[in-house]
Amino acid sequence: MEFEEFEAHLSVARAERESQSLPEGFLLFDSWVASEADLLHVERTLQVQLPEKYKEFMRRYGAGQFLFLDLLPVVSVDEWEDDLLAVNDAGFHKGEFIAVAPVGTGDWWGFSVVDGVCLDRVDFIDHEDGSINSAFSDFLEFLARKGLRAD
Structure with a gap:
């Protein structure tokens, strides 16, 4: 997925949630x-070497809560944050x-590394057996599908 397509998904997700009332101080992003x-x-x-799309996303949008x-964060925003x-x-x-x-179950989403270079795809690692399974072709697809729940 390229940034233009991803940004279209992001715009739709933001527009859908603008009308929802959220508790004070609660941020979706x-x-x-x-x-x-x-x-x-x-x-x-x-x-x-981190994937280029990951690095560009972190420069443009950053980490923390990204909807779902x-x-x-690349660098902790306070002493208590991983x-x-x-x-x-x-x-x-x-x-x-x-x-x-984090997946929330002890498992993680991330990048497999080959010869010091992170692959573009996003993989899932199981905390119980350490198995790594390919899940999404790149970081933007991962964000659109898991974060924005775009089809």
Whole structure:
């Protein structure tokens, strides 16, 4: 999926939710954006090359709550928040998988890594047996389907 198609899905999702009344302070989108320096720091520390669509999304829209998904921020917004480094640098399938979004069951969505390069597709890793299954062709498709629940 390209950004133009993704942004059309995002516009529809935002328009559908504008009319809904939400509790005060509740945000559907947190928008914790990442700088180029943040992304380079994470890539150097984790010794991986992140997918371009992921990096562009983090620069444009950022992490945190993304409607029906919780995306790890590249850099923590406060001392209590997990971020990309905290989750992935602690040995979490180091060198094989970069987790970017918790599923909520102990499983994760993320990128498989081959020779230091994250694949474009988004995979699902099972916390019980460590199996990795391909799920979405790229990060934008993942966001549209799981985050926005677009068809």
